Amino acid sequence: xxxxxxxxxxxxxxxxxxxxxxxxxxxxxxxxxxxxxxxxxxxxxxxxxxxxxxxxxxxxxxxxxxxxxxxxxxxxxxxxxxxxxxxxxxxxxxxxxxxxxxxxxxxxxxxxxxx
Amino acid sequence: xxxxxxxxxxxxxxxxxxxxxxxxxxxxxxxxxxxxxxxxxxxxxxxxxxxxxxxxxxxxxxxxxxxxxxxxxxxxxxxxxxxxxxxxxxxxxxxxxxxxxxxxxxxx
Numbered sequence: 001x002x003x004x005x006x007x008x009x010x011x012x013x014x015x016x017x018x019x020x021x022x023x024x025x026x027x028x029x030x031x032x033x034x035x036x037x038x039x040x041x042x043x044x045x046x047x048x049x050x051x052x053x054x055x056x057x058x059x060x061x062x063x064x065x066x067x068x069x070x071x072x073x074x075x076x077x078x079x080x081x082x083x084x085x086x087x088x089x090x091x092x093x094x095x096x097x098x099x100x101x102x103x104x105x106x107x108x109x110x111x112x113x114x115x
Numbered sequence: 116x117x118x119x120x121x122x123x124x125x126x127x128x129x130x131x132x133x134x135x136x137x138x139x140x141x142x143x144x145x146x147x148x149x150x151x152x153x154x155x156x157x158x159x160x161x162x163x164x165x166x167x168x169x170x171x172x173x174x175x176x177x178x179x180x181x182x183x184x185x186x187x188x189x190x191x192x193x194x195x196x197x198x199x200x201x202x203x204x205x206x207x208x209x210x211x212x213x214x215x216x217x218x219x220x221x222x223x
Contacts, residue, residue, distance in 0.1 A: 042215035043203065044213075103149060104161075106158035106160070108157070108158055109158050
C-alpha cells in the first residue's frame with residue numbers, strides 16, 4: 001500500500017529535550033516536505049527536499065533541522081524544543097516537486113506537545 | 116496581503132444543496148491548483164486538481180478555474196453530512212502555497 005508513515009503519532013515532552021519525528025514514504029517520490037498546522041494559520045511549510053541530499057527552508061524553519069540521506073526518509077529534528085513548537089506536524093511527499101505541481105500525499109500527522 | 120485567500124467560515128449548507136467554496140490568489144504565474152479536504156485532526160486528502168481555465172468535474176465535485184480573475188472554486192453537489200470538513204486550497208508556481216481553509220458544515 002502506497003503511504004507516508006510518520007512516527008510517533010503523539011508525543012509529549014519537555015523544553016530542551018531533543019526529539020526526532022521520522023517520516024518514510026514507499027512511493028519513490030523525489031519531493032518530501034514537513035508542515036506544521038496551527039489553528040487559524042493553515043499549513044505552514046517548515047522544510048522541503050527536492051531529492052536526496054537536497055534540502056531547503058520553507059516559511060517557518062527556525063528551530064528545526066532536517067536531513068535527506070535516503071530517498072524514502074525525511075526526519076524532522078528539534079534540537080532544543082520550545083513550547084511555541086507545540087503543533088500538529090505533517091510530512092508529505094510527491095513526484096517531481098512543487099514546480100511540477102504534483103499532488104502531495106500526506107502522513108497521518110504527529111501531534112507534538114512541548115511543556 | 117495573503118497570497119491565497121479563503122473565507123474561514125464556517126459555511127453552513129443544507130443537506131442535498133450545492134456547497135460553493137472559493138479561493139482567490141495573487142500570483143498570476145500560478146500553474147497548478149488543488150483542493151484538499153481535511154477532517155478535524157486528520158491529514159489533508161486530495162479532492163481535485165485543475166491546471167487549465169474552465170471546469171473540471173469528478174463525481175459530485177466540480178473545480179472551476181478563472182486565471183484572469185485569479186480565483187478557483189470548488190462546488191459540491193448533493194452535499195452530504197460526510198462532506199463536513201475544512202477545505203484547503205493550494206496552488207503552485209515553483210512553490211506550493213496554501214490557503215488557511217474554509218470550514219464547511221452540512222446540516223441534515
